[in-house]
Amino acid sequence: MTSVRLDERDLAFLGGDEGEGARLAMSILVRMADVVGARELLDITAAHIDSSLYQGPATLEFAERLADGGARVRVPTTLNVSGVDEHGWREWDVSESWAAPARRQMEAYEAMGCEPTWTCAPYQTQARPGVGEQVAWGESSAIVFANSVLGARTERYPDLLDICCAVTGRAPAAGLHLTGNRAGQVFVDLSGVPRRLAEEPALYPVLGHWIGLRVEGRIPVLDGLPVRPGEDDLKALGAAMASSGAVGLFHWVGLTPEAPDLDAAFQGREPATRLRPGPAALRTARDELGSGLSDAEGLDLVVLGSPHFSLSEFAALARLVKGRRRHAGVRMLITTGRAVRALAREAGYLDAIESFGGELTVDTCILTTPMLPESIRRLMTNSAKYAWYTPGLLERAVAFGSLADCVESAVAGRVTRDDGAWTSEP
Amino acid sequence: MDLRAVSDRSAASGSGPLTGRALVAGTAEGAVLYSSEPLSFWGGYDAETGEIIDRRHPLAGQVGADRIMAIPATRGSSTTTAVLLEAIRRGTAPAAFLTRGPDTFLALAAIVAAQLYNRAPPVIALAPGDFDALRRIPRARVEPAGTVLAR
Numbered sequence: 001m002t003s004v005r006l007d008e009r010d011l012a013f014l015g016g017d018e019g020e021g022a023r024l025a026m027s028i029l030v031r032m033a034d035v036v037g038a039r040e041l042l043d044i045t046a047a048h049i050d051s052s053l054y055q056g057p058a059t060l061e062f063a064e065r066l067a068d069g070g071a072r073v074r075v076p077t078t079l080n081v082s083g084v085d086e087h088g089w090r091e092w093d094v095s096e097s098w099a100a101p102a103r104r105q106m107e108a109y110e111a112m113g114c115e116p117t118w119t120c121a122p123y124q125t126q127a128r129p130g131v132g133e134q135v136a137w138g139e140s141s142a143i144v145f146a147n148s149v150l151g152a153r154t155e156r157y158p159d160l161l162d163i164c165c166a167v168t169g170r171a172p173a174a175g176l177h178l179t180g181n182r183a184g185q186v187f188v189d190l191s192g193v194p195r196r197l198a199e200e201p202a203l204y205p206v207l208g209h210w211i212g213l214r215v216e217g218r219i220p221v222l223d224g225l226p227v228r229p230g231e232d233d234l235k236a237l238g239a240a241m242a243s244s245g246a247v248g249l250f251h252w253v254g255l256t257p258e259a260p261d262l263d264a265a266f267q268g269r270e271p272a273t274r275l276r277p278g279p280a281a282l283r284t285a286r287d288e289l290g291s292g293l294s295d296a297e298g299l300d301l302v303v304l305g306s307p308h309f310s311l312s313e314f315a316a317l318a319r320l321v322k323g324r325r326r327h328a329g330v331r332m333l334i335t336t337g338r339a340v341r342a343l344a345r346e347a348g349y350l351d352a353i354e355s356f357g358g359e360l361t362v363d364t365c366i367l368t369t370p371m372l373p374e375s376i377r378r379l380m381t382n383s384a385k386y387a388w389y390t391p392g393l394l395e396r397a398v399a400f401g402s403l404a405d406c407v408e409s410a411v412a413g414r415v416t417r418d419d420g421a422w423t424s425e426p
Numbered sequence: 427m428d429l430r431a432v433s434d435r436s437a438a439s440g441s442g443p444l445t446g447r448a449l450v451a452g453t454a455e456g457a458v459l460y461s462s463e464p465l466s467f468w469g470g471y472d473a474e475t476g477e478i479i480d481r482r483h484p485l486a487g488q489v490g491a492d493r494i495m496a497i498p499a500t501r502g503s504s505t506t507t508a509v510l511l512e513a514i515r516r517g518t519a520p521a522a523f524l525t526r527g528p529d530t531f532l533a534l535a536a537i538v539a540a541q542l543y544n545r546a547p548p549v550i551a552l553a554p555g556d557f558d559a560l561r562r563i564p565r566a567r568v569e570p571a572g573t574v575l576a577r
Contacts (some may be wrong), residue, residue: 028537035449035533050504056473056512061542138504158531159508160538216464216501246464246501291481367469389469389503391481 004033004172005040013168021069021112025164029172032161038172046129047077047166048122048146050138051159052109053368054083054102062160063108066167073113074169078122080139081308082106085363085371086118092361092371102369112167118363119337121235121308123150126339131257134177136165140248141239141307141385147249149234151257153177156248176248182258183267184221184251186214191224192278192426198227200421201236202402203282205384208240210277210285217246218272221265223253232310239307240384283422289387292397293378295415298329300376302410304403305335306365306383311343313403318349320407321356327413331376332358332406335365357410367393380415382406444556446524448572449533450540452548454522455567455577459493460560461485466502467509467531476518494568495520496560500531510535515543522548522568526557550574 012018013026033041054060083102084094110116117126120139123146129135131151137143138157146152155175157165165171175181188211190198197203211220220241229237229252241247251259259265277285293299304317317334326332334353336344341362344350350360366372367389380399381387390398401409405417461484465471470480476491491513500506513519514535523532528551536546548568552560556574560566565577 024541028534028541031537032530032534035528035530035537051508053505053508055468055505055508056515058512058515058542059508061515062511062538065542140502140504143504156504158504158506158534160511161507161534162504217499243466243502246499392469392479395479 002030002034004030004038006030010041010170019070021066021071022167024069025066025071025167028161029164029168029170033172036172036174038174040173041170042134042173042177044075044134044136044165044169044171046075046135047073047162048080048137048139048142049077049109049114049162049166050080051163052079052082052106053159054105057101060101060105063105066163067108067111071112071167073166075166076127077114077166078117078126079109079114080142081120081364081368082118083364084369085361088361089369089371093373094369094371098370117337117339119308119339121310121337124308124310124340125337134171136162136171138162140242141235143248144238144242144250145235147176148238148251148256149231156246182249183219183269184265184271185218186220186273186275187271188220188222189224189274189276190222192276193225193282194279194424194426195226196424197279197282197421198225200402201233202382204229204233204237205240205382206282206286206289207277208237209244209289209384209388210282212241212243212245212247214275215245215247219249219251220247221251221253221259221262221271223262228255232313235307236384243385243388279425286400286422289384289400290398291391293399293415295417298378298414299380299409300330300378302330302332302380302406303335303366303386304382304406306367306385309334309336309340311340311347314344314349314353315347316403318352320404321358322352324356324411326357326410329413330410332356332410333361333366334358335361338362380406380409444552444559444574446550446552446556446572446574447528448548448550448570449528450536450546450549451570451572452522452546453568453570454494454548456492456494456521456565458496458560458563458566459485459488459490460496462498464499464501465497466500466506468503468505471509471513473509473513473516473518476513490520491518492521494522494524494566496524496557498526498557499529506531507535511539514539514545514547519547522550524550524552524557524560524574526554527551
C-alpha cells in the first residue's frame with residue numbers, strides 16, 4: 001500500500017504493462033516516494049545516471065535485471081563515469097576480472113538506451129537542462145552543478161534510483177524539485193577572504209570543502225567575494241561541498257539563477273546560521289585536504305580531473321606545461337570524458353601536455369576503476385574530491401595544491417607549493 | 427527535506443524503548459556502533475570486509491558487519507547506495523541502521539536488496555533526541571514497528 005497518488009501511466013508500469021524491468025523500476029520509485037513523503041510523482045525531461053559505476057556483482061545484477069526485463073529510458077539520458085576506460089584500461093593496472101563485469105555493466109546501461117557519454121561532467125559537452133527544468137541526476141558533483149549553476153531541479157539521486165526515474169520518466173515530487181525546498185539556509189559571508197586569495201583558483205575547492213563540513217545537507221548562500229568565479233571554479237566548489245557535506249544546491253548571490261539578490265536566495269527568510277571564513281580557517285582547510293604527504297616530500301603521480309577536466313582546464317594546463325618536461329619519477333594523469341578529449345586534441349592542447357609527459361584516461365577516474373599500480377603511493381592533485389577520497393578508497397598519501405603547484409611539483413619531483421595567496425591578509 | 431516526517435516527541439529522557447519511523451521494517455539485534463558524524467559508504471565502507479575505511483571518520487577501523495549502526499546520516503557520494511547493496515549481498519553490511527531523521531540513501535539500498543536478495547537491514551529514522559540517546563546504549567534490538575530496545 002502507498003499513500004502516493006499515482007496516475008494511470010504509473011499504475012500501468014506497476015502492473016507490468018511496460019515489462020518486468022519497468023515494473024521493478026516503478027515499484028522502487030513508489031517505495032522511495034513513500035520514504036520521502038511525496039504526495040505524487042512528477043514528469044522529468046532528462047536524466048543523468050550514476051548507477052553505471054561498477055561496484056561489484058550486485059550493481060551488475062541490478063543493471064541486468066532491468067535491461068533483461070526490457071527496461072528502456074523514457075527521456076534523454078546521459079551516463080556518468082563507468083568502472084573502466086572501455087578502450088584504454090589495458091594501459092594501466094586494471095585486471096581482466098574487474099574489466100569484464102564492469103564492461104558488461106556499461107553494456108547493460110547502453111542497452112537501456114542511455115547515451116554513452118561516460119563523464120561526471122555531462123554539462124561540459126551535452127545539452128544542458130534549462131532553468132526550472134525538472135530532471136533526475138545522479139553523481140553528487142553533477143547534481144550540485146545542475147541545481148546551482150544551471151538552475152535545473154533535481155533531488156540528490158543516489159545510484160540505483162536515478163535509472164528508475166529515467167526508465168519511468170517520473171520522480172517523487174519532493175526535495176529539491178519543489179521551490180519551497182530550494183531556499184538558502186546558511187549565509188556564507190566571503191568578505192573576509194583576502195583579494196589575492198580570491199584570485200587563486202585553488203580557493204574554490206578549499207572553500208567548498210570548508211563549507212561542506214559545516215553545512216552538511218543544508219543550502220549555503222555565498223556572497224561578498226570581490227571576484228566573479230567562472231564555471232570551472234563553481235564546478236570545483238560544488239564538487240568539494242558535495243564530498244565533505246551532502247550539499248545538493250548552493251546559491252551565489254548575483255551569479256546563480258535563483259539568487260539575483262540575497263532576499264531571493266533565502267526566499268525572504270532569515271538565514272538560520274551565518275559563517276565567515278577568514279584566511280587562517282581556509283589555510284587550515286587546505287592543509288586538511290592533504291593526508292600523509294608533506295611539502296618537499298617525493299611524489300609518484302600528479303592527478304587532475306575530478307570532476308572531469310574541462311576544455312578550459314586543458315587550455316590552462318597546456319599553457320603551464322608548454323616546452324617543459326615532467327620529472328622522470330613523476331607521472332601526470334588527467335581524467336576526462338571522451339568528448340572533451342576530442343575537443344582538446346582538436347584545439348592542440350594535448351600536444352603540449354603529451355610532450356610534457358602527461359597521460360589521459362577517459363570514461364572513468366582513479367576512484368572508480370582500480371587502475372593505479374602498487375608502485376604509485378604518493379599523489380598530488382588540485383581536486384578536493386580526489387584529495388578527500390584518496391586515503392579511504394586508494395589507501396595512498398595525497399597532497400593538495402593549485403594547478404600551478406601540481407605542474408611545478410611534477411617538474412621538481414617533489415611536492416612544492418606557493419603559499420603566497422594562502423598567507424596574504426585582507 | 428524529510429525532517430518534518432519524524433515526530434519531535436523524544437523518549438530519550440525516559441527509560442522506555444525509543445520509537446522511530448521504520449523506513450524499511452525488520453528485526454535485528456546486535457552491538458550498537460554509534461557516531462555523531464555522517465558517513466559516506468563510498469570511500470567509507472569496505473564492502474568486502476565491512477570495515478569503515480574513511481580515515482577521517484571517528485569509526486575508522488571498526489567493523490560494521492552485523493552491528494546496529496547508528497549514524498546521523500550518510501553524506502557525499504551518490505554511490506553510497508551501490509556500496510551498501512554490494513555489502514548486503516556479501517553479508518558484510520550492518521544488521522540495522524538507526525539515523526537522526528530519515529536517510530533516503532540507506533533506505534534505497536535496503537529496498538533494492540529486498541527485491542534482489544530477499545533480505546534487507548531495517549532502516550529506522552529517530553527523532554534527534556532519541557538518536558543522541560543511542561550514545562549510551564551498548565546493545566540494542568530493533569523491532570518491525572520501528573521500536574528500539576536497549577539490551
